[in-house]
Amino acid sequence: MKQYLKNTWIALYTIFVGMKVTFKHLFEPAVTIQYPDVKPPLPERARNRLHVNIDDCIGCNQCMRACPADCIDIETVRAVPGDEVGTTSGGQKKSLWVTKFNIDIAKCCFCQLCVFPCPTECIYMTDVYEYSEYKRDNLVYQFSALTPEEVTEKKEKFEVFMAEKEAAKLAAAKAKAEAAAKAAAEKKQAETKKAEPKKEDSNDSKENKTEQ
Ligand code: SF4
Numbered sequence: 001m002k003q004y005l006k007n008t009w010i011a012l013y014t015i016f017v018g019m020k021v022t023f024k025h026l027f028e029p030a031v032t033i034q035y036p037d038v039k040p041p042l043p044e045r046a047r048n049r050l051h052v053n054i055d056d057c058i059g060c061n062q063c064m065r066a067c068p069a070d071c072i073d074i075e076t077v078r079a080v081p082g083d084e085v086g087t088t089s090g091g092q093k094k095s096l097w098v099t100k101f102n103i104d105i106a107k108c109c110f111c112q113l114c115v116f117p118c119p120t121e122c123i124y125m126t127d128v129y130e131y132s133e134y135k136r137d138n139l140v141y142q143f144s145a146l147t148p149e150e151v152t153e154k155k156e157k158f159e160v161f162m163a164e165k166e167a168a169k170l171a172a173a174k175a176k177a178e179a180a181a182k183a184a185a186e187k188k189q190a191e192t193k194k195a196e197p198k199k200e201d202s203n204d205s206k207e208n209k210t211e212q
């Protein structure tokens with residue numbers, strides 16, 4: 001009986017101690033938040049998901065070269081005469097089509113080294129940190145604004161332009177070589193003509209000597 005009463009007292013005492021802690025927190029301000037409905041404020045320079053304002057990208061590749069994790073993949077195509085690529089918000093004229101601008105955020109170590117060298121400040125960290133995916137492929141973000149058809153068109157246009165440029169270069173070289181050959185032939189002809197009267201003169205003088 002004595003042991004029974006002792007056990008009952010210990011049980012009641014531990015419940016009282018536990019409830020004392022609970023009741024104490026009932027009257028204190030809450031420190032938890034209702035995430036994800038309520039988001040915690042982030043530090044000003046927090047590094048999260050990258051974003052590229054592709055309208056301002058000039059395709060200089062500086063971010064790609066700076067990335068230590070090799071997670072930026074950029075491909076550009078030079079604009080041909082007549083193409084209008086546009087200008088950046090800072091007024092810089094663009095001369096390259098950015099046909100591919102992928103960031104594999106799964107590889108990113110959030111070092112921010114790609115952000116600093118950008119001359120137009122168009123690649124930057126955002127406050128987005130909820131982007132988990134079931135497939136790794138979904139973590140490759142594509143920023144190019146061109147459709148696959150437009151990319152093919154730009155590439156074909158550039159190839160045609162280069163082919164025409166090469167053909168014009170070859171034609172100019174051929175014309176130059178022909179002109180040089182013609183000039184050399186004319187020079188040789190002129191020299192031959194000059195040499196002929198001298199020969200005749202020397203023949204005449206020989207004949208005169210024999211007669212004497
Ligand atoms: S933050 Fe660092 S690792 Fe991530 S893309 Fe930029 S340079 Fe590469």
Ligand code: SF4
Pocket residue numbers: 052056057058059060061062063064074117118119120121122123
């Ligand atoms: S450094 Fe800036 S402008 Fe140059 S390719 Fe990267 S994002 Fe574009």
